[in-house]
Amino acid sequence: MAALFQLVVSGVALGCIYALVALGFVLIFRATGVLNFAHPEFLLLGAYLILTFGSAGLGLPWGLALIATIVVTALIAVSFNAVVIRRMMGQPLFAIVIVTLGFGIALRQIISVLYGDAPRAIGSPWGAATVTVGEATITWTNLITIIVTVLIVGAFLAFNRFSAYGIGMRAAAFDEEAAAAVGIPNRRIHMLAWALAAAIAAIAGLLLASFPRSAVPELSFVALRAIPAAVLGGFDSVAGALVGGMLIGLAEVSVLSTQSGYADVVGTNFHLVSAYVVLLAVLWVRPHGLFGTPEIERV
C-alpha cells in the first residue's frame, strides 16, 4: 500500500512537470500558431541559470536567484520571438518548426559548453529532505512539484478566463484578424505568450533538476516527452495539455516500476517510450486528441 502510494505520488509529480511543459507548448501554439520545439531547452535554461544566479554562481539568495532565472529565461524566449519568429510569420509552419528545432539544439550546445555535461546539483533549499506519510516516504521535491503546479495552473486558468489579456489571447487565438480589427495588440499578445510559456518552463526545469535528479543537458529529452502530452490533449487545448501530461507521467512511472518483471519482453527502457504508446492508443480512438478541435493548422 505504501509502495503504491509512493508510486502514485511520483507519477503525479512527473505528470505535473509534463503538464507544465505541455501547457507552455500549447500556450505558444494557441496564441501564435507556432509549434515551439525549443521548448524543452527553456527547461534547461531554468535548470542551469539557477546555477549562475544561485549559491553555485553569483550567490544571490534563493528567492532572488529564482526570479532572475525566470526573468532571463522569459527574456530569451521573447527575444527569440522578436528577432526570428516574428519575421517568419506567414511562412509555412514546417519552416518555423525547423527554426525552433535549430534554436533548441543551439541552446543545448551553448549550455553544454558553458556548464559542462557532468550532472550538477542545483541546490534547491529543500535539498534531499523527505516527509513520511504513514509508511510511505515522499520527497519534498515531489510534494513541492505538485503544489507549485497546482498554483501555476490555477493562476494561469484565472488569467486565461478573467484578465483582459487572457481574454484577448483567446480571442486572437480564434481569429487574429478580427482581434486586430477591434484593437487587440497581437504583437504584445505573442510576446506575452512566449514570456509566460518560458517562465513556466523555467520553473518546470528547476523542479525537474531538483533532488534526486540534477541539472544535465539530457533533461531536455525528458521534457521532449511532454510533447506527446500536448498532442494527447489535442494540441490546442489547455485542459488537454494538463490531463495529457498527467496521463503520461503516471503511465511512465507505472511502467518504470513494473517493467523489471517483464524485462525479457519489453526490455529495461520501455518507460521511455510509454508516452508514445499511450499517445498511439489515444489517437487511435480520438484522432484529434482528448480535447482538441479538428484542423488546427492555421493558414
Add this chain to the structure above:
Amino acid sequence: MLRAEGVEVVYGGRVVGLHSVTLELPPAGAVALLGANGAGKTTLLRALSGLLTFHDAEVRKGQVSLEGESLLDVAPEQVVGRGVVVVLEGRRVFEPLTVEENLRAAMLGGQGRAGRSGSMDTDRLDWVYGLLPPLRHLRGRRAGFLSGGEQQMLAIGRAMMTRPSYLLLDEPTLGLAPTVAGPLMEFVAGLREQGTALLVVEQNAGTALDVADHGYILESGRVVMDKPSDALRRDPDVMEFYLGVGEGGQEGSLREVKRYRRRKRWYS
C-alpha cells in the same frame, strides 16, 4: 475626416484590388459604399483600417489619412486606438468566447486607453449594453451559439467598445432576414447621434442609402460614381443595378449601361 486619396491596393504583389480610389468620410458623416461582388469594397475597408497585412496586400500608391495624418504603416490596433474601427464582413465573432468576453476582448484597444482604470472599463461595458440591451441578456451565452442577427449585433457592440469616431461596416445585413436587417440598420443610423461617423458597405443600395448622406459606387476597383444619396436614389441606372428595380437579377456594369444609353441617345 477619414480619407483615401488615389489609393491603389495590390494583393500578393500582383493582383490589383483597387485602382486610384478616392473617398472621404467626414466626422459624424455617413457614407454608403456600393458595388457588386469583387468590386473592391472590402479591400477599401482593409486599406482604411490597416488590415491589408493580413491578406499579403499593401497600398502601393496614394494616401490614407485620418484628420490629415497618414494611416499607412500604422498597425491595425493603433488605427483602432485613433478611433477608426471596422465591423468585418461575415461578423467574425469570437465563437468560443461568451458574449461578454467578446466585448471585454475589445477593451484592450480603443480610443483614450491611456490611464483608463478598471471602473472606466465597466462604464464602457454598461454603455454598450445600454446601446444594445439584448446583449445584456445574452452576456453569458457562447457567441458561436447566437443567431446571425445576434452575432451581427455583437460584432457591432464589440466595435463600439472601442469608442470609435469612425465606424466602418462591411455588409452588416448580409444573410439576415429583412425583419432583422431593418431594425439593425435603424440602430446603426442611430449611432450617428453618438457622434460616430458611418461608412456602410452594401451590395444592395436600398438599406445603405437610407442611412447615408452620400454614396460611392465601386466597380472593378474604381469609383464610377460619387453623389449625394438623393441623387443616387433618383439615378435610373443605379436603381436598376443596385436597387434591383426593373431587373431580372442580371449582372451588369454601370459604365456599360451609360455607354449604351448615350449611344441610344446619339442614334435617336
